[in-house]
Amino acid sequence: MITIDSLTKAYGRTIAIQDISFEVKRGEVLGFLGPNGAGKTTTMKIITSFMPPTSGVVTVMGYDTVKESIKARRCIGYLPENTPLYHDMRTTSFLRFVAKAKGIKRSKISSCMERVIFECGLEEVRSAVIRTLSKGYKQRLGLAQALISDPPVLVLDEPTMGLDPKQIYEIRQLIKDLASSRTIILSSHILPEVSQVCDKVAIINKGRIVAIDSTSSLQRGLQDNARIVLKVKDNLDETMQIINSVEGVLSVSSSNSCVLNVETIKDIDLRPELARRVVEAGIDLYEISRKDMSLEEVFMELVTEEITPDA
Amino acid sequence: MRSVYAKELYIYFSSPIFYVVAGIFLCITGIFFYNNMVYVSLLASQIAQYQISTGISLNDILLRPLFADMSLLILFLIPIISMRLYAEERAQGTIELLFTYPLSDLQILAAKYLAGLTVLVVIGACTLVLMVLISLITSADWGLIISSYLGLLLMVSAFLALGVFASSLTRNQIVAASISLGLILGFWAIGWFANTINTGPIATFLKEISLLGHLGSFLKGMVTLKDIAFYFCFTLFFLFLTLRILERRTWRG
Numbered sequence: 001m002i003t004i005d006s007l008t009k010a011y012g013r014t015i016a017i018q019d020i021s022f023e024v025k026r027g028e029v030l031g032f033l034g035p036n037g038a039g040k041t042t043t044m045k046i047i048t049s050f051m052p053p054t055s056g057v058v059t060v061m062g063y064d065t066v067k068e069s070i071k072a073r074r075c076i077g078y079l080p081e082n083t084p085l086y087h088d089m090r091t092t093s094f095l096r097f098v099a100k101a102k103g104i105k106r107s108k109i110s111s112c113m114e115r116v117i118f119e120c121g122l123e124e125v126r127s128a129v130i131r132t133l134s135k136g137y138k139q140r141l142g143l144a145q146a147l148i149s150d151p152p153v154l155v156l157d158e159p160t161m162g163l164d165p166k167q168i169y170e171i172r173q174l175i176k177d178l179a180s181s182r183t184i185i186l187s188s189h190i191l192p193e194v195s196q197v198c199d200k201v202a203i204i205n206k207g208r209i210v211a212i213d214s215t216s217s218l219q220r221g222l223q224d225n226a227r228i229v230l231k232v233k234d235n236l237d238e239t240m241q242i243i244n245s246v247e248g249v250l251s252v253s254s255s256n257s258c259v260l261n262v263e264t265i266k267d268i269d270l271r272p273e274l275a276r277r278v279v280e281a282g283i284d285l286y287e288i289s290r291k292d293m294s295l296e297e298v299f300m301e302l303v304t305e306e307i308t309p310d311a
Numbered sequence: 312m313r314s315v316y317a318k319e320l321y322i323y324f325s326s327p328i329f330y331v332v333a334g335i336f337l338c339i340t341g342i343f344f345y346n347n348m349v350y351v352s353l354l355a356s357q358i359a360q361y362q363i364s365t366g367i368s369l370n371d372i373l374l375r376p377l378f379a380d381m382s383l384l385i386l387f388l389i390p391i392i393s394m395r396l397y398a399e400e401r402a403q404g405t406i407e408l409l410f411t412y413p414l415s416d417l418q419i420l421a422a423k424y425l426a427g428l429t430v431l432v433v434i435g436a437c438t439l440v441l442m443v444l445i446s447l448i449t450s451a452d453w454g455l456i457i458s459s460y461l462g463l464l465l466m467v468s469a470f471l472a473l474g475v476f477a478s479s480l481t482r483n484q485i486v487a488a489s490i491s492l493g494l495i496l497g498f499w500a501i502g503w504f505a506n507t508i509n510t511g512p513i514a515t516f517l518k519e520i521s522l523l524g525h526l527g528s529f530l531k532g533m534v535t536l537k538d539i540a541f542y543f544c545f546t547l548f549f550l551f552l553t554l555r556i557l558e559r560r561t562w563r564g
Contacts, residue, residue, distance in 0.1 A: 048411040073413040080411075084404030088322045097321075100314030101412040145408065 001026045001153055001183040002047060007056035009042050016042040017207040020056075024200070026152075029179045031198030031215075032187040035303055039207040040187040041081050044157050047185065048078040060153055074103065077146030081157040083138050087131040091122060091141060094130060095148060102149040116144040119174065136167045143171065147178070154178065156186040160193060172197055191295040201295070203302050210302045218298055225250055227291040228271060230260040233284035242277050246270065258286075312418040315409070319396070319426030332391050333434045336384055343380040344441050347373050370452050370532075373445065378459040378530050381438065382523065385431075385467060386495050392430055393474025394488040396423045397557075401482035416557050420550060424475055431467050435460070455532040462529020465542035470495050472549035479553045499523055 002024040009016045017039035024030045034040050046053050047060065049069045058065045063072035086094055092113065099109045117126060120140040125133055133141065139162065146154060159175065160168045168190075175184065175197055188194050194201060195215050202212040211218060232239050240252050243262055248270050250263045264270045271288055278285050293301075323329045351373050400406040409419060445451045470491075477491035478484075502521030508514040518524050525538040 045407070050407055050411050070413045070415065073411055076411065078407075078411045080404060080407040082404060084407055086318070086322065086405055087403065088325050089318070093321060097314055097318040098408075098412070100317070101409075101414060103413055 001061050002185065003057075003059050004043075004047070005057045007043070007046065007058060008054050009039075009046060009051075010054045015207055017204075020204070020207075020209050022202055022209060022212050024183050024185060026183055027180060028200055029175070029184045029186070029198045031194035031201045032185055032204065033191070033194060033201060033299060034187075034204035038204045040204060041157055043204070044078075044155050044185065044187065048076055048155050049073050074149075075151055075153050077149065077151040077154045079142045079146045079154075079156045079159055082161075083142035085130050085138060085141060085145075088129070090129055091117075091126050091133075094141070095144060098145045099148050104149055112148050112150070115150075116148045119147065120144040121170070135162045136164065139163055139167070139171070143174070152182055154182055154184045154186075156184065158187055158189070160188065160190065168193070191299060195295045203299060205303045211298075215295065216292075218295075225263045226266050226269070228262040228264060228274065229287070229289050229291050230262060230274065230278070230285065231287035232258055232260070232278065233286065234258065235283050236260070238281065239278060239283055242281050242283075243274060246273055246277060248273075261291075312414070312422045315414065315419055315422035316426050319423055320429060322395075323392075323426065323430050328391065328395070329430060332388060333437070336388055336434055337437055339384055340377075340381055340438055340441070344377060347377055369445075369449055370455055374452065374455055374459070375530055377441070378463065382463060382466065382526055382530075385435075385463065386470065386499065387492070388431065388434070389467065389470045389474050389495065390477070390488040390491040393427050393471055393491060394478055394484045396427060396475055397478040398481055398484045398487040402484070416554055420475070420553060420557070424471065424550065427471050427475065428468060431471065432464070435463065435467070452532075458529050458532050458534050461534060462526045462538075465529075465539060466523075466526050469542045469545040469549075472546040472553075476549045476553045476556070479556045 004020055004022050007020040008018050020039075020043060022030075032040050032043070045051050047058055047065065049065045049072055052066045060072040061075040063075065065072045086097075089097070095113045095116065096109060099112055104112055117123060120143050122137065122140060122144060125137050125141075128137075130138070130141065139159070143156070143159060146156070156175070160171050163171060172193060175186065178184065179197075186194075186197070198215060200213065201215050201218055203210050230239070230243075234257075236254055236257060239260060240254070243249055243252050243260065248265050248268055250265065252263075253261050255261060262270075262274070269290070271290065275285060275288050351369070354372065397406070400409060410416075442451060442456050446453075473494055474487075474491040477494065478487040480490065481487050498521060501517050502524050505514050505517035505521060505524070508517065519541070525541050528535055528538055
């Protein structure tokens with residue numbers, strides 16, 4: 001429902017993003033990752049029509065964000081970075097303003113307000129002045145203003161920044177609940193969060209997309225070798241010898257007395273073969289599992305890879 | 312558009328700026344009024360004592376100086392009211408909310424401008440009490456009063472447009488207020504300058520663009536199409552310029 005086609009944005013001579021293209025389908029949650037200054041926020045500002053691109057086209061629900069900006073904006077709920085809010089207003093008066101500004105019908109305003117107040121857990125602070133709210137409540141109010149018109153597309157710039165673990169969990173649950181019928185783009189620095197919430201990940205570095213794929217295939221696809229971890233009772237040296245004799249095994253190492261890390265070639269899954277050989281030798285096998293790279297490792301690999309040729 | 316208008320008024324009336332500014336303006340206007348009244352009563356007692364006919368009317372010694380003083384005070388009021396309109400949104404980042412809601416730049420500008428104007432009109436309307444007081448003691452010249460208020464309203468509209476323009480240039484409210492106060496005083500000074508040069512086409516030109524010069528005829532009780540058109544064009548010109556600035560800013564990010 002969001003298509004981005006060869007998007008470029010330059011601020012004067014500085015190029016913030018260069019030739020970005022991707023697509024987010026209905027019901028998908030795309031995690032947008034990248035180091036600070038990589039162009040995440042710029043991309044989000046263009047998607048939400050806050051500013052036009054230097055070149056390239058973005059469409060949201062089929063509407064061009066430059067030519068049919070007002071229609072495109074009607075489809076989007078946007079939570080900007082750092083959650084800007086009108087600090088002099090009260091929670092309900094702010095939400096009423098947002099509802100009116102987004103063109104919600106007068107008769108539906110109260111029900112929409114009650115819905116987001118409930119969804120985002122704002123009952124306790126409904127008549128508080130926004131200035132006095134805690135960081136967590138401000139973040140929830142920011143989310144509430146994005147959700148109030150029940151938009152099909154959500155763009156969330158670091159939605160869990162500055163929250164405590166419990167609040168992060170709650171917001172994450174909320175996003176998961178919302179995901180079924182909506183298209184969501186969210187940026188985050190917290191990588192485990194992205195792998196939990198998102199179906200798809202786009203990694204951006206220095207204004208270019210360096211990888212875009214589903215979270216799991218990204219974690220698998222980037223490894224040169226497959227990694228298998230074995231846990232045995234004892235006889236470590238004997239086990240190592242047995243494993244080394246299996247075809248396809250590249251190296252074996254042990255991190256402590258009963259855990260072995262095995263590197264194998266990527267194309268075949270050696271787990272059944274390894275298990276059989278170890279058990280046939282009469283060694284007690286406790287555990288055998290494949291270990292994928294964590295999203296952190298994938299991220300670091302991609303981002304550092306990009307940096308090296310320039311240096 | 313109504314939503315933004317309501318929001319701006321909400322913020323004006325819930326923050327101390329409005330009350331401080333209105334309080335100070337009304338106090339000082341009150342002092343001027345009292346001063347003029349003392350002078351009037353002094354003159355009246357002298358006239359009664361010496362039985363002289365002076366040909367001096369109440370309009371000359373009470374109303375005109377009062378409106379002239381008010382117009383000067385308002386010059387300082389406008390930048391304070393207008394400075395926050397765009398600068399505050401930029402500084403707080405809320406401009407990202409406002410500009411991504413389904414509202415056009417023109418709708419937002421119109422709402423903000425009208426909200427500022429409403430606040431100034433509310434402050435100005437408080438001075439009607441003084442006119443009622445005058446009409447209680449003598450027969451007030453309501454024609455002159457109405458034309459003076461109309462002149463003030465038009466002048467305020469024009470300067471407010473200038474103030475909104477200044478506010479759209481920066482994220483710093485103090486800078487916005489300084490720019491608009493500077494420009495307003497500049498237009499005021501042009502009138503003095505025109506008087507010094509006195510003759511020639513340049514003098515005429517300067518007189519025509521000086522904002523207070525146009526106010527003068529309203530304060531004399533004359534409502535001319537030329538003066539109304541001048542303020543109207545001035546207002547539209549600066550509002551148009553503001554739209555251009557906003558457009559350009561978003562293009563550059």
